[in-house]
Amino acid sequence: MFNQRQTEILRFLAEVQFARLDQLAARLGVSAETIRRDLKELEQESAIKRVRGGAVFSGLRANEREFVKKANSNHQEKSAIAAEALKHLHDGEAIAINNGVTSMALAHAIERSGLSLNIVTNSPPIAVLLSQTDQNRVFLTGGYLRKHNKSLVGSLCGNSLENFRVDKTFLSVDGLSIQDGITEYNTEEAAVLRRMLRIGREKIILAECSKFREVAFNRICTAEEIDCIITDWNITAQEMAPWQDAGVQVIAAPQRMPDYAHAE
Structure with missing residues (x-):
């Protein structure tokens, strides 16, 4: 960090x-x-x-960790965050969800839930998973594929997102700071996340509590531009307080056993 x-x-x-x-x-x-x-x-x-x-x-990813390393850490926290996020979804809603390990955990929870949703994503793996159930309608953005983490980015991705309006946007991000806002290491990913936020009526961040101590290279938005953060049970009252003072709802998911498999 x-x-x-x-x-x-x-x-x-x-x-x-x-x-x-x-x-x-x-x-x-x-x-x-x-x-x-x-x-x-x-x-x-x-x-x-x-x-x-x-x-x-250097032109490299500015400390963006290898996706496989992210996928192999904090399984229990990601599972708990996904289960809590699922409580915010209702039949018939339209949602946007970005590429990410915690986002994939939410996708697994949605796939098992039986909910009928309209889903916009820049993640081919998430799109494939959620399209396997008849009740979901899945819209995959355009763009070019980052081999590193199998996400779609670029101007085609951003332009295609502008065609949608959704009830809720769920974003898995790299860093949260009350001073620096919501941040992401990769510049191209950050541009996509800004577009995703704009199309959502309710803006929800998915982040393990360790992300509250991290500031990444690209700012996505300020604290005032989001509605809710769903994190894990390790978050402290001191870490939550400045976000709550800024009008952001912070939800700490209770500890639970992991019940999803990482597909990425």
């Missing part, structure tokens, strides 16, 4: 592509030695590449 100063270095390098060491030190008001340490850590995460006199933006 990057600290706030390292996140600002990444944002600046993404804009200018190359920055000198002294330029970064002056911009952030710290010593050159501090910047050297930050750049070393960022390079270890494949976020930037150090070069003589400074650093360049």
Whole structure:
């Protein structure tokens, strides 16, 4: 996880592509030695590449963890969040759901529920799963396929989302911060998530409590732009309080045994 100063270095390098060491030190008001340490850590995460006199933006995913690693962690929390999210769904509703491991957990819960829904997604695996039941109507966005995590992104994806309006948008995200808002590591994914939020009347974030301590590279929206966060039982009252003060409902799913299989 990057600290706030390292996140600002990444944002600046993404804009200018190359920055000198002294330029970064002056911009952030710290010593050159501090910047050297930050750049070393960022390079270890494949976020930037150090070069003589400074650093360049690497063009990689800026600390986006491998999807398979996400899929193999916190099964119980994801299952609990999915079960709680299912309580917010009613027969006949239209929903949008993005690609993601927690989103896939929700898809499994929907598939078993018997609910009849209209579903818009940028996830081919989620679309295939939910289309196996006769009661669901599934709409898969256009776009090009990210081999990394099997999601559809790009302008075709964003444009196709504009054709829909849904009752609820469910987003699985990388980071939550009351100061920095809802964040996502991959720039293309973040653009899709912004479009998904716009088409939903009710905007619901699905995130394990560990995400409350993480700030990713791209901001999707501010706290004021979402209605509800569904997280797990590990969340503390102190972590919930600033979101509730901002008018966001925070629901802590109770602990339960995992009951879904990861399909991705």
